[in-house]
Amino acid sequence: MPQIPVKIHELTVGQLSARSGAAVSALHFYESKGLISSRRTPGNQRRYSRDTLRRVAFIRAAQRVGIPLATIREALAGLPEERTPTREDWARLSERWRSELDERIKHLNRLRDHLTDCIGCGCLSMENCVLSNPDDVFGERLTGSRLLAEGG
Numbered sequence: 247m248p249q250i251p252v253k254i255h256e257l258t259v260g261q262l263s264a265r266s267g268a269a270v271s272a273l274h275f276y277e278s279k280g281l282i283s284s285r286r287t288p289g290n291q292r293r294y295s296r297d298t299l300r301r302v303a304f305i306r307a308a309q310r311v312g313i314p315l316a317t318i319r320e321a322l323a324g325l326p327e328e329r330t331p332t333r334e335d336w337a338r339l340s341e342r343w344r345s346e347l348d349e350r351i352k353h354l355n356r357l358r359d360h361l362t363d364c365i366g367c368g369c370l371s372m373e374n375c376v377l378s379n380p381d382d383v384f385g386e387r388l389t390g391s392r393l394l395a396e397g398g
Contacts, residue, residue, distance in 0.1 A: 257299075
């Protein structure tokens, strides 16, 4: 892995990609979504501050556990003066995200447990199908796997 000399305070997009493990296209995407920022040189090339490495690591770690980019952006925007996240920031934010992840895991476990039942049917048109009609939201008004337009 290429090392960045200590005296260099800014990284090119290629250096940031090599050090962070994120594709250049991902870095451009993060920037377009306001997750990271760069300055432009007189030759219109992007330059990222060294602390962007930590921001990218934060973003990628949060994505790996299933946190949506919009939620990550909110978390980064909530840091004072848009500073780089610290270990304490991660601990605080991950605690907040834990209940959301627990709920998602619970939902996925419920789907997994009902998947076997549905395979036996094969048609996904059971009156109370947990895959086509989760939590039987429309069960009192409609049956089957397709929802008809209101009034139609």
